[in-house]
Amino acid sequence: MPRFELESFLANMERFRITELNMVPPMVIQIINSPLSRKYSLKAVRNGGCGAAPLAAEPQARMKALLSPNAVFNQVWGMSETSCIATMIHYPEHDVTGSVGRFLPNHDAKLVDGEGRDITDYDVAGELCVRGPLVVKGYHNNDAANRSSFDREGYFHTGDVALRKRSNGLWYIVDRKKELIKVRGFQCAPAELEGVLLSHPDISDAGVIGIPAAGFGSTVGEQGSEVPRAYVVKKHGTDLRESDVHRWMKDRLAGYKQLVGGVRFVDVIPKNASGKILKGELRAMARTEVGAKL
Known part of the structure; x- marks a missing residue:
């Protein structure tokens, strides 16, 4: 095909x-x-x-x-910089928890916090960093990118936020670091909200972004905070309303993860060829709709 x-x-x-x-x-x-x-x-x-x-x-x-x-x-999980797949669950084992599995042989992996410090505990999210013979040595003729992407120990900083669970030893991708929504000091992962939306029987697709909290009940002390905003594709023939979506989320997620920035129904969620949501296009739509400086 x-x-x-x-x-x-x-x-x-x-x-x-x-x-x-x-x-x-x-x-x-x-x-x-x-x-x-x-x-x-x-x-x-x-x-x-x-x-x-x-x-x-x-x-x-x-x-x-x-x-x-x-x-x-x-x-599975991987990147171009890791020569494609770097984690998987080997057949015939099956996972039902949303994990990307375990690292393939010859990979070293670590998590770091926002200050670049190693995270040594299970069940704590941080930026995923990897090194090994299948990880690229650098970007050709781009010293600036190499300095920002590789640390002194040779680890490549992927930009993906992940965690490893103590209960099963498996790895989980939370979201892209730059996509995390900062809500009143909390970090909210759009991928988690999108997963809850997709579990609704009347929703066929969804994308979530963060928009400035100004104008959505924020206070001076919350300057710079964001609120989640969802774009939703209804299943054909359904009569889903915004209030239905809010009720669904309220029953399943903490208060700071609620869609305070609103819910908008669209015909399609913009994505690239590999299936990643084009968040920039969603932000452009929000700028037009809300008039906010995103």
Whole structure:
């Protein structure tokens, strides 16, 4: 296939009885929310994986349910700078918690806080840093990028916020460091909010950004604070209202994670070819709608 087209993809999966499947989140969201997933069978798939952007546990489980009863559908993590995949869960192990698994052999990994200090505890989020023979040695003819991306120990600072859970030893990607929303001194990960939104039965896609809190009930003491704002795609034929979305979030998330910046319904969430949400385009939309300096 020259490009992803939903029905052709599903028809070919059934026709050729594909057993291995590598995907990006937008493909997963389209499949699980389409009636075409009931028209075509994916039961030949034994091993599936998803990467390029975080995928919440709920849509991951729904995708797994479409595959063979003994199939696995796990997430991976990696970057161009890590020679593609750096973490995974090895077949036939299956994860249902939204983890990206464990590091492949020959990788060293650490987490650092906002001051660059090593994080030594489990269950504490920080910037993920990696080194090893599969990590690039640097950026060609770009000394400034090398100084900002590599530390004196040779670790590459990925810009991804992650944590490792004590309960299972697995790694979890929280979000991109630059995308974290700063709410009254708390850090709020858009990916977490997007995952909760996508678990709503009437929502087919969603994107969350932070916008300045000014004008949304902030105080002088909260200068520089942000509030989350969501862009939501309704499932076809539903009558979802903004109040329904707020109620859904209120029942599931802490107060500082609520969508104080508003909920806007759109036809599509802008994404790049690898499935990452184009947050810049969402911010441009918010500038027009709110008139805020984002």
